[in-house]
Amino acid sequence: MNGVLRRAPRAARMMTLAGALAVTGGCASMVSTEQEVQLGQQGAAQVNAQLPIVRDGAVNSYVNQLGNSIARRVDPRGIQYTFRVVNSNEVNAFALPGGFVYVNAGLIARTSNMSELAGVLAHEIGHVVERHSVEQLERAQGANLLASVLLGGSSPIAQAGAQVAGTAVFAHYSRDAEREADRDAVRFLVQSGIDPRGMVSMFQTLLREQKSQPGAVERWFSTHPLTEERVQNAQQEIAAIPAASLRGLAVNTTAYTQFRNRVRAGVR
Numbered sequence: 001m002n003g004v005l006r007r008a009p010r011a012a013r014m015m016t017l018a019g020a021l022a023v024t025g026g027c028a029s030m031v032s033t034e035q036e037v038q039l040g041q042q043g044a045a046q047v048n049a050q051l052p053i054v055r056d057g058a059v060n061s062y063v064n065q066l067g068n069s070i071a072r073r074v075d076p077r078g079i080q081y082t083f084r085v086v087n088s089n090e091v092n093a094f095a096l097p098g099g100f101v102y103v104n105a106g107l108i109a110r111t112s113n114m115s116e117l118a119g120v121l122a123h124e125i126g127h128v129v130e131r132h133s134v135e136q137l138e139r140a141q142g143a144n145l146l147a148s149v150l151l152g153g154s155s156p157i158a159q160a161g162a163q164v165a166g167t168a169v170f171a172h173y174s175r176d177a178e179r180e181a182d183r184d185a186v187r188f189l190v191q192s193g194i195d196p197r198g199m200v201s202m203f204q205t206l207l208r209e210q211k212s213q214p215g216a217v218e219r220w221f222s223t224h225p226l227t228e229e230r231v232q233n234a235q236q237e238i239a240a241i242p243a244a245s246l247r248g249l250a251v252n253t254t255a256y257t258q259f260r261n262r263v264r265a266g267v268r
C-alpha cells in the first residue's frame with residue numbers, strides 16, 4: 001500500500017478497483033479499451049517528451065497512412081492508431097497500449113521496400129490487438145500500480161511513465177507473445193493487400209546486421225528476440241497461404257521510396 005491509497009475519495013475507488021483485480025485473479029483482463037487508450041495516451045505523452053520524435057509533416061503523414069491502412073482493417077475495436085518516427089539510427093520499434101506505435105528512423109533507413117516496414121508495423125499492431133502490454137503491465141506491476149495509473153495517482157504514473165519511456169514494461173514480451181504478434185502480422189499484411197514476405201527479408205537484414213554491426217541492432221534484439229526460428233516460423237506461415245492469395249500483393253510504391261529517402265536524409 002502506498003501513500004496515494006490513504007487519501008479519500010480516491011482511496012475508496014482504488015480499493016474497489018484493486019479488489020476487482022484481485023477477484024478476477026489476472027485471468028480475464030478488467031482493463032477496458034477506454035482505460036487502455038488512456039494508459040497509452042499517458043505513456044505517449046511521456047515518450048514524446050523524452051524521445052526525439054520526427055516532426056516532419058510528410059514523414060508523419062506517410063507513416064500514419066501506411067500504419068492505419070493495416071490497423072483499421074485488423075483491429076476490431078476501431079481505436080485510433082498513432083504512428084511516430086523516432087529520430088535515432090538504432091534499429092527499434094515498440095507499441096504502447098491503445099495504439100501508439102513508434103519506429104526508429106534507423107529501422108526505416110534499413111528497409112529495402114514498403115512491405116518490410118509494413119511487416120514491422122503489422123507486428124507492433126499485433127501486440128496492440130492482442131493487448132500484450134496490458135497483460136504485461138498487469139503481471140509486472142500488480143493490481144495496485146495498475147489501479148493507480150488508471151485512476152490518476154501521480155507517483156505511480158511517474159514510475160510507470162519512466163518505464164514506458166524506457167520501454168521496459170511495454171516492449172519486453174514473452175516469446176509466446178512475440179510468436180503471436182508474428183503470426184498476426186502475416187495475416188494482417190495479407191488482409192491489407194501487402195506482401196508478407198517483406199517480414200522475412202527484414203528479419204534477414206537484421207540478422208545479417210547483428211553479425212556485422214551488433215551495436216546498432218542491440219536494442220531491437222533485446223526487446224524482440226530474433227532467431228532463425230522466428231524467420232522459419234514466418235516462412236512456414238507464408239508457405240501455408242494459397243499462392244493465389246499471395247499474387248499481386250504490394251511490395252513497394254514510389255511514395256514509400258520517397259518517404260524512406262526523406263528519413264535517410266536525416267529529416268527531423
Ligand code: ZN
Pocket residue numbers: 123127173178181223224
Ligand atoms: Zn514484438
